[in-house]
Amino acid sequence: MPNQQSQWILSPTVQPPEWFIDAVRQHAPDLSGNYAAQLLWHRGIQDAEQLAGFINYRLYKPASPFEFGQEMERAIARLKQAQELGEQVAIWGDFDADGITSTSVLWDGLGQFFAQYLQLSYHIPNRLTDSHGLNCHGIEALANRGVKLIVTCDTGSTNIKEIEYAQALGIDVIVTDHHTLPPERPPVAAIINPRYLSPENPLFNLSGVAVAYKLVEALYQTLPDVPQEPLEDLLDLVAIGLIADLVQLSGDCRYLAQLGIEKLQRDLQKPAELRRRPGVGRLLELCRKNGDRPTDISFGIGPRINAVSRIQGDASFCVELLTSRELQRVEKLAQTTELANTRRKSLQKDVELQVDKKLDKLDLSTTGIIVLTETGWPVGVLGLVAGQVAQKTGRPAILLSVEEPETNDVGASFTDSFSEAQAQPLNLKSEINNLKLARGSARSVNQIDLYQLVLEQVNLLHRFGGHPFAAGLSLPVENIPLFTEAINQKLRLQMGKDSNLLGQQVIKADLLVKVADLGK
Incomplete structure (x- = not known):
């Protein structure tokens, strides 16, 4: 190479x-x-x-949760109504670290206002069988349990069809999310999403967990006599989700992360039986970190939480791991999480070796976007490896795993952990069940909008969702050659005379200084 x-x-x-x-x-x-x-x-x-x-x-003076304006007021009004009527409320989260911590924040935070398990429950989609976001079969299951209000976290903004389905079953939806907005406001009780704010707003870069925290903060301010636990007890979870999701740490994001890291470190210094979150402390011990810096999360806790859904699919127990105070239980869950991460590393290494061999046979001088396929690659690690390939080669990379026809039901989806738009089915024709599908992940570099390039080939895809630099997709295997040719041709046309920049590592610098001036 x-x-x-x-x-x-x-x-x-x-x-x-x-x-x-x-x-x-x-x-x-x-x-x-x-x-x-x-x-x-x-x-x-x-x-x-x-x-x-x-x-x-x-x-630092943090922004008020009511900076979200009328949408926050609507959300609080609907939550108060649910509390007064004794309605069943369900939290709908996501399976990555931001989604798990978001769910945990709402579980502990809303749990001060709704009885956990009796009136409040949570649902995490299975990474290996469900896509990101709301789905109709999950909503139907909640309706059968008598749920009247769903509060999403780190998901839901673009799930119009599913929200309408919930409405038809008599369920209201409050969306808390930070992903791509739909063209029009969805038919929800409220939608709290910082993308509605100006980019200069200190709340604009909030990840899912911080948006969830702002909802709880607003409820604390509205009903200050109800909570029995301080709001600040949620900050360690907020820091984990913010840092693991790699959002820009500026404005309130930076402030909340600093407070959370401080709380994380203080809690770890206590004996296990006195810790507010013994599960978090045990994760830090297992990865030999002390919780005093962001990298302890980005290279320690975050990958471990993400590994559970990558390997097992169902990551629901991670909420219990982060919120329970039962030492024996969290020890068992922490060990399960550690084993999942060990397995993830092994699978990732195997795929890396296979990918390197394929790259050695590839003529990169004539390749704009790298597309590699293989039967049986573990889909849960393909996003990680695609990211490495993109960084090493300076080119966008798409890795696809070919599956057998019997796994191609339209309810299943790819298992990427992209963090923008939620996956939406594209070509759900009845005959798709008879086609062999490839599922996988895409990663980009150097400001190349890979999302738009792939989206323009929508007629060749089965499912797709993502953002400019990370996406997940599935498509019939027979479409892969045409898809590969089409997106490479589109990239060449888009870059024009700048196509020679492919393969270069772009390094952005803020200042040009002389070595002699450093420290002055």
Whole structure:
């Protein structure tokens, strides 16, 4: 495989005003303050209050949950109604780390207002048999149990058909999510999604767990005499979900992550029997981390939670792992999670070796988007390996696993963990059951919008969903050659004379400084 060349992109230099440089100098009197001021200004820290809150998060002023406006008010009104009427409420989560922590936040948070198990329940889709998002068979099961209100977390914004189905069964839906918005507001009781806010809003980058937290925060503020546990007890879960989901840690995201890491570390210092979340502490112990930095989550807790659904499909027990205080139970669940992660590593390594052999036979000089297929690849790890291939080659990569026809029921889906739009069936013709399908994952690099490139081949696909840099898809095996040719041709047309940039590693730099000036 040829070595990647690097392309450096330097951000335009903007000289901040002298008053801002002086303000920075007050926080770092031993420095000139110029470079630090340029960097902070470029990152959007452009007034004294923002600067103080960035330097010391205890001075940061978080946004009110009611910044979500009328949608938050509608959500709180519907939850109050459910509480007053004694209705059955179900949390509908997702199977990745953000979705699991979101569900856990609502389970503990809403559990202060609704009796857990008696009035409040939760549902996590099975990664190996269900797609992301709401599904009709799950909604029907909740209706049969008497559920009158579903509160989604980290999912649901684009599930119009499923929301309408819930309505037909007499179930209202409150959506809390951070993924792609539908063209029109869905027919829900409320939809709380930061994508409705301006990109400059400090809540804009919230992940699913932080949106769920804001809903609970609003309920705490509206009914302050009801909760028996402090709201702050949820912050460690918020930090795990935020960091594991790789959202931009700015604004409230950064603030909540800092508070959560602090809480995580304090809890770990206690004996296991006194910990608020012994399951989280045990996960940290198993991965030999102490919880004092983001990488302890991104390389420790997060991959372990994600591994459960990748290997077992059903990750529902992870909510119990993160919320239970029964030491023997969480020890068993933590060990199960650790075994799943060990198995995930082994499967991932096997696929990596097979992929490397295929790449050695591929002429990358004539390849824009890498598409590799194999029978029986474990679909749960293909997104991870596709990401590695994209980084190594500087090209988008799609890895597909060929399955046998008997597994091709339209209720099943691919098992990627993309984090934008939820998967939607595309060509659900009756004869699809008689076709052999390939399912897999796509990952992109260097600002190439792979989602749009794949979406333009919708007539060749069975199911598809994702965002510009990560997606999941399935398609009939017989369509793979045409699909591969079509997306590569589209990429060449799109890039034009810039196609020579494929294979280069793009490195973005904020400032150009002299070595002699570092530390000044």
